[in-house]
Amino acid sequence: MYKSYSMELAGRTLTVDVGRVAAQANGAAFxxxxxxxxxxxxxxxxxxxxxxxxxxxxxxxxEKMYAVGKIxxxxxxxxxxxxxxxxxxxxxxxRPMRPLFPKDYRNDVTLNNLVLSVDPQCRxxxxxxxxxxxxxxxxxxxxxxxxxxxxxGMIDGAFIVNPNQEQWKNGDxxxxxxxxxxxxxxxxxxxxxxxEAKMIEAIYMAHDVNxxxxxxxxxxxxxxxxxxxxxxxxxxxxxxxxxxxxxVPPTEMEEAVFTDDKQTREENIRKITERLxxxxxxxxxxxxxxxxxIYQYQKKTVRKMILQDQKRPDGRAMDQIRKLSAEVDLIxxxxxxxxxxxxxxxxxxxxxxxxLSEVQRIDGLDENEVNKRYMHHYNFPSYxxxxxxxxxxxxxxxxxxxxxxxxxxxxxxxxxxxFPYAIRAVSETFESNGSTSMAxxxxxxxxxxxxxxxxxxxxxxxxxxxxxxxxxEDYVVLTDIQGLExxxxxxxxKVTGTREGxxxxxxxxxxxxxxxxxxxxxxxRTREARLYIMDEVMSKAIPEPRKEIGAYAPKIVQVQIDPxxxxxxxxxxxxxxxAIIEQTGVRIDISDEGAVSICGTEKEMMDKAVDMxxxxxxxxxxxxxxxxxxxxxxxxxxxIEFAPSKEGMVHISKIAKQRINxxxxxxxxxxxVTVVCLGKDKMGRISFSMKDVPEDKR
Numbered sequence: 001m002y003k004s005y006s007m008e009l010a011g012r013t014l015t016v017d018v019g020r021v022a023a024q025a026n027g028a029a030f031x032x033x034x035x036x037x038x039x040x041x042x043x044x045x046x047x048x049x050x051x052x053x054x055x056x057x058x059x060x061x062x063e064k065m066y067a068v069g070k071i072x073x074x075x076x077x078x079x080x081x082x083x084x085x086x087x088x089x090x091x092x093x094x095r096p097m098r099p100l101f102p103k104d105y106r107n108d109v110t111l112n113n114l115v116l117s118v119d120p121q122c123r124x125x126x127x128x129x130x131x132x133x134x135x136x137x138x139x140x141x142x143x144x145x146x147x148x149x150x151x152x153g154m155i156d157g158a159f160i161v162n163p164n165q166e167q168w169k170n171g172d173x174x175x176x177x178x179x180x181x182x183x184x185x186x187x188x189x190x191x192x193x194x195x196e197a198k199m200i201e202a203i204y205m206a207h208d209v210n211x212x213x214x215x216x217x218x219x220x221x222x223x224x225x226x227x228x229x230x231x232x233x234x235x236x237x238x239x240x241x242x243x244x245x246x247x248v249p250p251t252e253m254e255e256a257v258f259t260d261d262k263q264t265r266e267e268n269i270r271k272i273t274e275r276l277x278x279x280x281x282x283x284x285x286x287x288x289x290x291x292x293x294i295y296q297y298q299k300k301t302v303r304k305m306i307l308q309d310q311k312r313p314d315g316r317a318m319d320q321i322r323k324l325s326a327e328v329d330l331i332x333x334x335x336x337x338x339x340x341x342x343x344x345x346x347x348x349x350x351x352x353x354x355x356l357s358e359v360q361r362i363d364g365l366d367e368n369e370v371n372k373r374y375m376h377h378y379n380f381p382s383y384x385x386x387x388x389x390x391x392x393x394x395x396x397x398x399x400x401x402x403x404x405x406x407x408x409x410x411x412x413x414x415x416x417x418x419f420p421y422a423i424r425a426v427s428e429t430f431e432s433n434g435s436t437s438m439a440x441x442x443x444x445x446x447x448x449x450x451x452x453x454x455x456x457x458x459x460x461x462x463x464x465x466x467x468x469x470x471x472x473e474d475y476v477v478l479t480d481i482q483g484l485e486x487x488x489x490x491x492x493x494k495v496t497g498t499r500e501g502x503x504x505x506x507x508x509x510x511x512x513x514x515x516x517x518x519x520x521x522x523x524x525r526t527r528e529a530r531l532y533i534m535d536e537v538m539s540k541a542i543p544e545p546r547k548e549i550g551a552y553a554p555k556i557v558q559v560q561i562d563p564x565x566x567x568x569x570x571x572x573x574x575x576x577x578x579a580i581i582e583q584t585g586v587r588i589d590i591s592d593e594g595a596v597s598i599c600g601t602e603k604e605m606m607d608k609a610v611d612m613x614x615x616x617x618x619x620x621x622x623x624x625x626x627x628x629x630x631x632x633x634x635x636x637x638x639x640i641e642f643a644p645s646k647e648g649m650v651h652i653s654k655i656a657k658q659r660i661n662x663x664x665x666x667x668x669x670x671x672x673v674t675v676v677c678l679g680k681d682k683m684g685r686i687s688f689s690m691k692d693v694p695e696d697k698r
Contacts, residue, residue: 003224007216009033010162010209012122014216016134018224027139027226031131035119040131041112042139048106048232053292057098058110061089061128063365067118073363085364087399089113089125092149093132095508096178096186100136100144104235109141118365121164126151129178134217140226144512147185148213149178150206154194159202161209165366175199175505177206181214183513187493190407193457193501196523204516236293240286244297247279248272253301260314260322262344262433262483263386269294299488306467306476306485313484314343321462321480321529326442326541328450335553336451338541340443343482344433349443351425351451353553355599357589358422374413375424376406378440384429401437402427405461408441408496408504409448412456419454420556420597434482435463437506441496442538449542452549458538459503461496462529464522465489472515479525491518495526499534554587554599557606563594565617571645576616579644584609615643620686624677625697630670633663640675640688648686650675657691 002019015032022028025041049056063086064079065072072079082090093111101109113128129149137146153163154173168174173194178186184207191199256268273294280286286293305311312318322343331337336351360372378401382389394402405427413423425447427440438461445459465481468474468490478485486492490511496504502523507514514522549555561569569590570577577588586600586609596613600606615626628642637651650673655666667673674697675688 001224005216005220007212009213012162014130016131016220018138018220025135025139026141027135027137029131029134029138031127031134033119033127033130034122035117036122036124036127037115037117038124038127038131039112039114039116040128040135041110041114042132042135042141043110043112044139044141045108048234049108052106053234053289053295055098055101055103055105056108057094057101058108059090059094059097059132060110060112061086061093061125062112062114064115065363065365067115067124068365070363083362083364084399084403085125085362087396088403089128091396091400092125092176092186092188093129095188096147096149097132097136097143097145099185099510099512100147100180102142102144102231102233104233105142105231106234107141107231111136115365120166120366123151123162123165123168124365126162126176129176130213134220137217137221138225140229142228142231145180146214146217146221147178147180148210148217149176149186150209150213151176152202152206154202159205161205173202175202175206177203177210179207179210179214180513181211183515184519185509185513187505187507187519189502189505190410191502191504192411193498193503195501196527199502199505200516200520200523203519234289234292236289236296237286240289240293241297243280243286244276244293247276248297250301253297254305257298257302257313257484258305258311258315260316260343265313265484266386269298298484302484302488303467306478306489307469307474310476312478314482316480318476319479319525319528321532322482324533324537326446326537328446328542333552335550336447336449336453338443338446338450339430340439340446340538341431342435342439342442342480344431345436345439345482346429346431347436347439347443348428348430349425349440349447350428351423351444351447351453353421353423353451353453353549355554355556355587355589355597356416356420356422357587357597373416373422374406374410375422376402376409376427376440376444377424378402378405378427378429378437380429380432380436384432384436401440404437404494404496404504404506405440405444408461409444409455409459411503412459412498414454414456420558420595421453423448423453432483434484434486435480435492435494437461438463438494438496441504442533446538446542449545450550451553452546454545457498457500458534459496459498460530460533460538461494461504462526462533463492463494464525464529466491466493466509466514466518466522468511473517475518477518477521477525479529491522493522493526495523495530497527497530499531554601555603555606557598557610559596559598559610559613561594561596561613561617563592566590566592566594568616569596569613576645580609580612583644584612588613612643616646620677620680622677622679625674625693626677626688627672627674629672630667633667633669635663638663638667640673642675646686648675648677648688649681650688650690654678654687654689654691 017030027042031038111132152175153160153171172192174190176188328338362370441461465478584605589597626642628640631641632639678687
């Protein structure tokens with residue numbers, strides 16, 4: 001049965017059609033927000049997948065170019081692999097919804113979002129977030145929703161709920177908040193140094209809007225929601241837990257995990273696993289879930305130690321950061337490099353500078369192609385965690401971590417006018433034991449300064465974790481979580497910023513939400529920690545950006561010319577500009593506004609290219625002195641090329657002070673000569689004289 005539901009949301013109408021399309025999906029919501037249309041579906045397999053110990057959830061955000069009236073580029077003229085924006089959107093949908101599915105559910109679930117039309121006033125990413133939550137809520141798939149998502153922007157200090165594309169792109173805040181009816185369950189933010197108090201205000205403004213949306217979703221579920229289906233639980237049998245504790249008592253498990261060395265802990269668990277496998281050799285049913293049981297045993301042990309005994313596995317205080325170190329210039333010949341180490345997490349970041357023509361061009365669902373000047377890429381090889389597997393290129397995790405570090409540093413980058421370079425930072429994970437994305441932020445900041453990028457302020461990042469008990473007030477916030485505390489804890493709350501304010505947030509949780517008290521405490525903790533990291537480590541490694549770029553980085557000089565004379569510099573079919581490049585070895589980029597960037601490594605050649613461009617674009621006047629090459633000899637005189645594709649004539653009478661009978665008596669092809677401009681002759685040609693050049697200019 002087809003039903004339609006509508007509500008007013010941030011001054012626009014949100015409409016949800018149920019039963020109109022995709023009837024064979026477990027749940028489908030045909031979403032309209034303004035003229036943005038997204039089909040969100042939720043489907044699940046009939047049976048659990050065998051041999052896995054996790055919930056197999058897949059989230060897709062499909063960008064179709066027809067949604068903005070474009071034909072895809074490339075040879076095939078059809079959409080290819082998911083764009084970075086699609087991957088990041090899918091992650092933002094996944095993170096708040098995953099904890100709301102049963103932990104022992106092993107059926108494959110896919111949340112698919114097909115973008116059919118894009119209205120620049122209504123961002124399709126937001127519509128997909130709401131659509132996925134509605135599709136899952138009205139389906140028969142077990143789901144403890146509903147949840148809702150709201151975005152907040154800020155322009156001139158004023159908050160904007162669900163900003164349009166332009167406001168989102170140019171504002172000082174990009175905040176996405178997901179909530180249940182009680183608590184905040186996900187935060188994602190990019191910000192232009194927003195103070196902590198202002199950020200908290202924005203978070204809970206979004207949370208309040210989410211409550212209106214949840215009430216709307218509840219109305220839909222009450223009318224058309226399907227009963228949730230039964231499923232086969234994959235929970236570990238209690239009798240197995242009891243048998244494990246008889247062989248490995250809790251005190252032994254505490255000793256096994258209570259160490260600050262990841263390899264030692266893993267070796268301790270390996271020995272325990274071997275003992276248990278030997279003990280349960282006759283119980284194949286137990287062996288199938290033994291790894292999950294050991295994981296759960298470790299989790300309960302670590303959580304009990306932290307929550308009840310106030311002890312962290314590596315012995316640190318709850319607000320203590322692991323041992324820190326930082327250095328720059330460890331990689332020779334690159335444009336900038338830095339390494340940041342925090343405990344057993346180590347990132348080496350390398351910065352490359354290039355002309356603005358090297359910016360990344362993104363053909364997406366925005367109205368226009370987007371140029372990305374600063375690119376941050378993150379790599380996570382298997383050796384960083386002591387494993388072996390082939391590299392298959394960046395996955396969703398790598399793309400997400402790179403985007404977070406990128407977002408953290410964008411607010412402090414210089415403008416193109418101040419620093420006319422494209423910038424790429426690559427974070428190589430040398431070792432990983434918790435929060436490599438925050439280490440990447442610190443390493444990238446230092447590498448940018450080492451490369452001579454005049455960033456406005458230093459940026460650092462840190463992550464806080466959480467362990468909760470039965471009641472809301474029963475919790476412990478952990479500063480600088482290591483991998484074990486991330487795996488077995490309830491939260492990964494990452495915050496980056498300067499001394500003045502926040503530049504990025506990414507919050508993931510495994511429980512059904514955070515109280516405001518926890519959010520405020522976590523944000524306060526991260527501020528204290530990032531100030532400590534900047535003062536105690538980063539500032540000592542490199543206190544400020546270097547005044548000049550490195551010896552191996554390309555040098556760029558900018559010249560402003562009259563836009564009307566761009567054609568003179570380019571020449572017919574690029575003849576003039578190609579000649580300049582050939583003679584000087586530089587690279588030249590010209591903007592539509594007449595900004596000419598000359599990029600090279602030799603100052604002499606760059607200066608030569610600048611002189612050529614200035615000569616070409618200067619209106620010629622009598623008295624100007626030029627140096628050129630004889631390119632043609634006639635009976636009446638010689639033609640001098642004084643800039644690529646620019647020639648003037650020296651009449652035979654103006655070549656020498658004495659009378660000459662033949663031009664060839666003084667000049668030959670290829671001679672370099674100095675001339676003075678006499679203006680233009682009757683034929684409109686530039687006229688030169690050699691004999692009238694002042695003595696001090698010869």
